[in-house]
Amino acid sequence: MVNYIWLFFIAVSFIAAIINGRMEALTEAAFEGAKSGVTVSFGLISVMVFWLGLMRIGEDAGLLRKIAVLLQPVVRFLFPDVPKGHPALGYIMSNMSANILGLGNAATPMGIKAMQELQKLNPEKETASAAMCTLLALNTSSITLVPTTLIAIRMTYSSAHPAEIVGTTLAATLIATAAAITADRWYRNRYKNKPPKWKDRDSIDTGTGSDNGTSAKSRSSGDSLTLDGQGKGEAVV
């Protein structure tokens, strides 16, 4: 897909250059683009090096763990079919914390660890379990407090307020995450083999949880609850 898009850009540019008689400008633009690609990367290096160094100190000082504790109720709600105290939950919390702080590199290994733990609970080893889909939904729309790279680029181009997009980014990620969780819940219920009668809701995909009616109720009002949980997290931060 990326291949096609890239090829589309170049092929269409070529045709347009012929139509508009800009062949010389086209060649020049190609080299100009390569040059600015490298220039931008070098501009990024200073900020990335500094910021990730600082964040690593925070990580080792246990700031991630502090955020993870705050996330506990949210995670319990999102993953009802993972047994309490299972190592997967710890990794999920670390993964979310790293995402929130904009530590993409720390988030990925944690996410993979969480997936491996969830795989142990998964009866069908080649098909994603409901919990795995939820974790993926959280990561594709991850809530971001500090969009590190973006701030770096804005600084490179001497923005008057490089961090002014933090608020808008946070708001947009909250909406995207709420959408992801809602969609995930909706599909999760649709994918159950049984018709969604309340009485039948006590069996869970992974067959590990011992759920009862109350959690089924909380599931039906999922969206508002989720937003509550996120609102709390936001307020604390």
Add this chain to the structure above:
Amino acid sequence: MIVFIPLYAAYKKVPVYETFIEGAKDGFGTAINIIPHLVGMMVAISMFRASGAMDMMASLIRPLFDGLGIPSEVLPLGLLRPLTGAGSLAFTTELIKTYGPDSMIGRIASTIQGSTDTTLYVLTVYFGAVGIRRSKYALKVGLFSDFVGFFAAIIICLLVFGT
């Protein structure tokens, strides 16, 4: 922040300088790794603009989105974002460079880039790591949230920074 974190870490008995260097190496690696992606994408986009193709395409799409007040320049970003992290970052950078970081387009592009993730990459890495072959509805959910995030980013920016 810059002062608080090292102080707090020192209080927690963390070797601050060594730790900083460790993390900084990571940052350097990340920045170096995206150079080829940035070059590849910026070459394509730069050609697209210089050849006049960008203007031709924009004039085609513009009537559709002008009514809504959405700058059509950010639309390709919505397509690229779920597919390639570095590619969409390059596109965002190009927009910021061309229109300025404090322009509406620059702000919207920044917000879009920061508020969604590379769904296909995340799915491949996470499910690939544990050998999941059938991803059920995960891709649909991911793309749906990208779609929502994209328009949320535009609308929020227009509301917050709009004149």
